[in-house]
Amino acid sequence: MSRPDLKVSFCGFQCENPFLLAASPVSRFGEMIERAFRMGWAGAVTKSVSLAQDLPDHSLSPRFAGIGLGGSGLTAPYKGGLANIDFRIDQSVEKTMADYALLKSRYPDKFLAISLKAEFDQKQWQHLAGLATAAGADAIELCLSCPDPCGEGGSCAGGSIGQNPQSVKEVVTWVQSATYLPVMVKLSAHVANLAAIGLAAQEGGAAALTAINTLKSISGIDLATLSPFPTIEGMSAAAGLSGAAIKPIAQFCLDELAGEPSLQLQLSAAGGVTCAQDAIEFLLLGARTVQVTTQIMLEGYGLIEDLRDGLAAFMEKHRFRTVEELVGAIRPKLARSSKELSRRQQLIAQIDADLCIGCGRCYLACRDGAYQAIEFHPDRTVRVDSEKCAGCGLCRITCPVPAAIRFTAKEEHTEGSA
Amino acid sequence: MPPTVSMPNSMPPRLKGAYWEAARCLRCCDPPCNQGCPAGIDVARFIRQLSKGDVSGAADTIERDNPFGLICGWICPSEVLCQKDCTARKLGRAIDIRSLQRFAIEENRRAGSSNRFLTRPQLAEQRIVVEGQVKREAPTNVAASSGLVAVIGSGPAGLTCGLILVRLGYRVELWEKTDTIGGRLSHGIPSFRLDSAVLRSELEILASPLIIHRSRAFGMELGLDDLRRQGCQAVFLATGKWRENIPEIPGNQLIGVSTADQILTQEDWKSAGVKSAAVVGAGNAAMDVARSLLAEGVEMVHVLYRRTPKELTSWDEEREEAWQAGVIFHLLCLPVALEGDSAGRVRSIVCARTAPGPLDSSGRRSFRAVEGYSFELPVEMVVYALGYGTDCASLESQGIWVDEEGFVRVNEDLATNVDGVFAGGDLIGKGRGTVVQAVADGKRAALSIHQYLSRERRQGE
Numbered sequence: 001m002s003r004p005d006l007k008v009s010f011c012g013f014q015c016e017n018p019f020l021l022a023a024s025p026v027s028r029f030g031e032m033i034e035r036a037f038r039m040g041w042a043g044a045v046t047k048s049v050s051l052a053q054d055l056p057d058h059s060l061s062p063r064f065a066g067i068g069l070g071g072s073g074l075t076a077p078y079k080g081g082l083a084n085i086d087f088r089i090d091q092s093v094e095k096t097m098a099d100y101a102l103l104k105s106r107y108p109d110k111f112l113a114i115s116l117k118a119e120f121d122q123k124q125w126q127h128l129a130g131l132a133t134a135a136g137a138d139a140i141e142l143c144l145s146c147p148d149p150c151g152e153g154g155s156c157a158g159g160s161i162g163q164n165p166q167s168v169k170e171v172v173t174w175v176q177s178a179t180y181l182p183v184m185v186k187l188s189a190h191v192a193n194l195a196a197i198g199l200a201a202q203e204g205g206a207a208a209l210t211a212i213n214t215l216k217s218i219s220g221i222d223l224a225t226l227s228p229f230p231t232i233e234g235m236s237a238a239a240g241l242s243g244a245a246i247k248p249i250a251q252f253c254l255d256e257l258a259g260e261p262s263l264q265l266q267l268s269a270a271g272g273v274t275c276a277q278d279a280i281e282f283l284l285l286g287a288r289t290v291q292v293t294t295q296i297m298l299e300g301y302g303l304i305e306d307l308r309d310g311l312a313a314f315m316e317k318h319r320f321r322t323v324e325e326l327v328g329a330i331r332p333k334l335a336r337s338s339k340e341l342s343r344r345q346q347l348i349a350q351i352d353a354d355l356c357i358g359c360g361r362c363y364l365a366c367r368d369g370a371y372q373a374i375e376f377h378p379d380r381t382v383r384v385d386s387e388k389c390a391g392c393g394l395c396r397i398t399c400p401v402p403a404a405i406r407f408t409a410k411e412e413h414t415e416g417s418a
Numbered sequence: 419m420p421p422t423v424s425m426p427n428s429m430p431p432r433l434k435g436a437y438w439e440a441a442r443c444l445r446c447c448d449p450p451c452n453q454g455c456p457a458g459i460d461v462a463r464f465i466r467q468l469s470k471g472d473v474s475g476a477a478d479t480i481e482r483d484n485p486f487g488l489i490c491g492w493i494c495p496s497e498v499l500c501q502k503d504c505t506a507r508k509l510g511r512a513i514d515i516r517s518l519q520r521f522a523i524e525e526n527r528r529a530g531s532s533n534r535f536l537t538r539p540q541l542a543e544q545r546i547v548v549e550g551q552v553k554r555e556a557p558t559n560v561a562a563s564s565g566l567v568a569v570i571g572s573g574p575a576g577l578t579c580g581l582i583l584v585r586l587g588y589r590v591e592l593w594e595k596t597d598t599i600g601g602r603l604s605h606g607i608p609s610f611r612l613d614s615a616v617l618r619s620e621l622e623i624l625a626s627p628l629i630i631h632r633s634r635a636f637g638m639e640l641g642l643d644d645l646r647r648q649g650c651q652a653v654f655l656a657t658g659k660w661r662e663n664i665p666e667i668p669g670n671q672l673i674g675v676s677t678a679d680q681i682l683t684q685e686d687w688k689s690a691g692v693k694s695a696a697v698v699g700a701g702n703a704a705m706d707v708a709r710s711l712l713a714e715g716v717e718m719v720h721v722l723y724r725r726t727p728k729e730l731t732s733w734d735e736e737r738e739e740a741w742q743a744g745v746i747f748h749l750l751c752l753p754v755a756l757e758g759d760s761a762g763r764v765r766s767i768v769c770a771r772t773a774p775g776p777l778d779s780s781g782r783r784s785f786r787a788v789e790g791y792s793f794e795l796p797v798e799m800v801v802y803a804l805g806y807g808t809d810c811a812s813l814e815s816q817g818i819w820v821d822e823e824g825f826v827r828v829n830e831d832l833a834t835n836v837d838g839v840f841a842g843g844d845l846i847g848k849g850r851g852t853v854v855q856a857v858a859d860g861k862r863a864a865l866s867i868h869q870y871l872s873r874e875r876r877q878g879e
């Protein structure tokens with residue numbers, strides 16, 4: 001079999017692979033994006049350009065907080081998420097657009113979408129759309145979902161527009177009439193019915209949807225100073241949460257969009273991609289491209305090597321020839337509700353004594369969080385009581401040794417013992 | 419005002435990675451690390467606290483059971499104690515518990531907290547580990563405690579016992595033979611392993627609640643009868659082991675022959691300008707001596723050991739560091755004579771090769787010299803570091819029983835044969851030899867003395 005083909009067509013553009021920089025610090029200006037392009041990223045959605053960036057004042061400092069896993073935000077080594085406030089481009093709109101135009105002229109084969117952000121004001125949106133079109137972009141992405149209030153006097157733009165199907169449709173229509181470029185709409189998870197927002201964008205004439213933007217969050221409190229993070233003169237405010245922590249929510253959102261039969265738009269996924277596995281999952285759920293921010297912010301553009309090679313290896317193993325083939329491939333396996341799932345499968349945990357290191361974590365988990373089915377002996381061996389085990393799966397989640405706990409069908413086990 | 423706390427400015431790499439290391443801990447059920455700490459620190463708990471960012475909670479957990487928590491964080495041989503059976507070892511590498519311990523306390527001191535053993539409002543329930551079993555002891559009848567207890571020796575055993583008794587409400591007077599407190603911490607353990615400023619400030623904090631008589635030795639002019647006459651109702655003996663073993667071989671009278679303690683506790687040898695030396699013995703003290711010599715500019719430092727690596731008693735880490743520092747090891751060799759020059763100075767050491775023989779009565783392999791194989795090393799200095807014994811004569815003169823090896827005999831409560839006299843630390847024997855075990859003995863003795871005095875008081879009523 002020949003090498004799998006990673007190319008995918010998105011918004012009418014032939015992307016060399018499905019991996020794009022998401023609108024954020026990682027795509028702030030040409031020189032950065034250029035470095036990412038040379039390392040193998042297929043394209044970028046630029047940091048959202050807004051007329052507010054022409055204001056002379058500084059962005060907030062600090063503007064990031066790490067969200068620790070299983071510990072306090074400052075000390076926990078594993079950061080499950082990143083929270084940001086007020087990150088904007090520190091350069092005039094004019095210079096920024098010129099920068100992007102130069103970049104695009106140098107890299108005609110890379111996909112460049114310019115992201116825009118403005119208040120609910122037709123003039124602003126159309127002005128920006130005109131600039132983006134003149135810059136030679138391949139698409140325009142509308143940030144209708146930023147949880148951070150932007151614009152003068154805090155009159156909220158993106159966020160509130162994205163909450164309302166009517167205003168989404170209207171903004172898309174305005175932009176549509178000011179450009180010939182395909183329009184992508186960046187969605188927020190903070191809505192009651194995401195599919196309805198997607199349909200509104202479709203009615204307005206959008207070509208694609210990107211889901212999701214960051215989630216509203218409070219980043220924790222410094223107990224030494226009693227000030228919230230990120231601390232700015234002793235104060236803070238709600239921030240946008242991104243990274244691994246939001247991946248399950250982003251996947252749920254993508255499922256809502258892909259599962260809506262009347263929605264025909266192409267989908268781009270964002271939210272918590274940290275490795276090839278994550279990215280492939282999004283493709284299998286129905287995304288054609290996958291956008292990344294936080295993991296790049298934590299480990300650099302080199303992530304593309306893992307994504308690209310991981311996707312190729314996966315496609316080879318499962319005999320997918322093109323990315324198109326795998327987009328949405330597992331959708332038939334997602335039931336609309338857990339009620340539709342079979343109750344015939346009943347499993348039982350089995351512990352491999354050779355692999356087990358006797359830490360007793362499974363015992364504690366089962367004792368205090370499940371069915372008291374594991375015995376922990378003084379010699380540090382463990383045993384599953386097949387009568388009591390309900391096959392819930394908790395123990396395997398706590399075990400530090402991969403494959404030490406396996407699940408087999410319960411009947412097999414009780415056979416002959418009755 | 420609490421004494422000022424000294425902290426080293428630089429942080430070794432092992433400490434910089436503390437939060438990552440703490441996150442690696444598996445949070446075992448019935449954690450094996452807890453059984454390995456003689457002082458009874460709830461190791462798994464303090465690591466869990468650290469991994470969740472609770473430094474002051476971690477320091478509290480450590481110091482409630484070990485007032486020498488910071489010092490132990492520098493010098494405990496954790497590889498053979500708490501880290502020995504750590505479950506993470508089965509995933510490749512034990513958790514670096516000692517460094518986490520030091521990190522937690524140093525961070526807490528930097529944040530302005532003093533030793534939690536002293537600053538917590540009351541003595542915590544104490545965890546005592548005896549043969550791997552953790553027992554909890556909450557002293558009862560504390561309100562009624564009164565009386566005077568004598569503690570002999572200001573090493574970790576004596577200081578710990580005294581501190582607990584003071585917290586239980588007793589008056590404690592401590593007698594120390596030298597003019598410095600701390601025992602082996604101050605006279606033996608070199609400063610390249612335990613920062614002297616940290617040690618000094620730590621000892622100052624720990625000694626602050628105690629009445630200490632310095633330069634007063636227990637023995638002839640201060641015996642058990644004298645202590646009783648002064649009103650002491652119980653005595654804790656913690657004088658350690660300080661008598662150095664020296665082999666009988668020709669040439670010991672030469673200039674340049676010395677003992678481990680002369681190197682570790684005195685300065686005069688440093689000015690002699692010696693360039694080569696032989697250290698006889700390969701225990702921990704020998705490793706410290708060898709490294710101290712190198713550190714002072716002795717270029718060729720030989721360690722001579724009678725047996726094979728299997729029988730070595732020094733801790734792996736100490737030996738590895740000596741090796742890395744450039745110490746030359748000679749195994750299976752036995753010094754038989756020292757040769758001198760015309761000025762009466764050591765010129766060389768003559769060694770016989772040894773070979774393993776049958777097992778001796780204690781089950782240890784014996785080693786005997788092999789005829790006809792010998793070699794001579796040119797050296798200007800010879801240091802005997804062959805281990806220590808107790809000062810049994812002065813103990814026996816007080817009617818205290820000692821065993822064949824010279825260690826004081828005690829029962830499980832650390833009581834000696836003499837009513838009201840207890841003993842612990844290096845003084846009571848084999849399998850001791852660590853600061854943390856001395857601390858553990860100090861704890862156990864204090865609780866036993868409290869029980870003894872409560873019983874006496876009840877009987878008196």
Ligand SMILES: Cc1cc2nc3c(=O)[nH]c(=O)nc-3n(C[C@H](O)[C@H](O)[C@H](O)COP(=O)(O)OP(=O)(O)OC[C@H]3O[C@@H](n4cnc5c(N)ncnc54)[C@H](O)[C@@H]3O)c2cc1C
Pocket residue numbers: 493494495570571572573574575576593594595596598599600601602603606607608634635636637656657658659660682702703706842843844845850851852853854856
């Ligand atoms: C070179 C060396 C390196 C060591 N390295 C380590 C190490 O890295 N880690 C570790 O855990 N342990 C180490 N040890 C062992 C550790 O120091 C001892 O086990 C511990 O100090 C014993 O405590 P102790 O209180 O029983 O006795 P000591 O610390 O010996 O204290 C006894 C005290 O009693 C005093 N005293 C003696 N006789 C009398 C008397 N007649 N009257 C009054 N006072 C008296 C002494 O002056 C001394 O102050 C080392 C020991 C040596 C010698």
Ligand SMILES: Cc1cc2nc3c(=O)[nH]c(=O)nc-3n(C[C@H](O)[C@H](O)[C@H](O)COP(=O)(O)O)c2cc1C
Pocket residue numbers: 022023024025047048082084087115143146186212213214241242243244246270271272273291292293294295
């Ligand atoms: C610091 C920061 C700034 C961002 N700025 C924008 C923005 O200007 N416009 C936008 O549409 N999304 C913005 N995002 C959202 C990202 O594009 C992306 O949707 C989100 O971070 C989820 O992806 P991730 O988990 O890979 O980071 C920003 C994210 C971060 C972390």
Ligand code: SF4
Pocket residue numbers: 348349365366370371372373374384388389390391392393394395396
């Ligand atoms: S599957 Fe659930 S019930 Fe069974 S042993 Fe594991 S945790 Fe217990």
Ligand code: SF4
Pocket residue numbers: 351355356357358359360361362363382398399400401404405
């Ligand atoms: S969690 Fe895994 S390694 Fe630990 S005792 Fe259970 S099966 Fe063994």
Ligand code: SF4
Pocket residue numbers: 442443444445446449450451452461462465503504505506513515
């Ligand atoms: S034994 Fe090791 S891994 Fe287990 S709790 Fe203790 S330190 Fe952690």
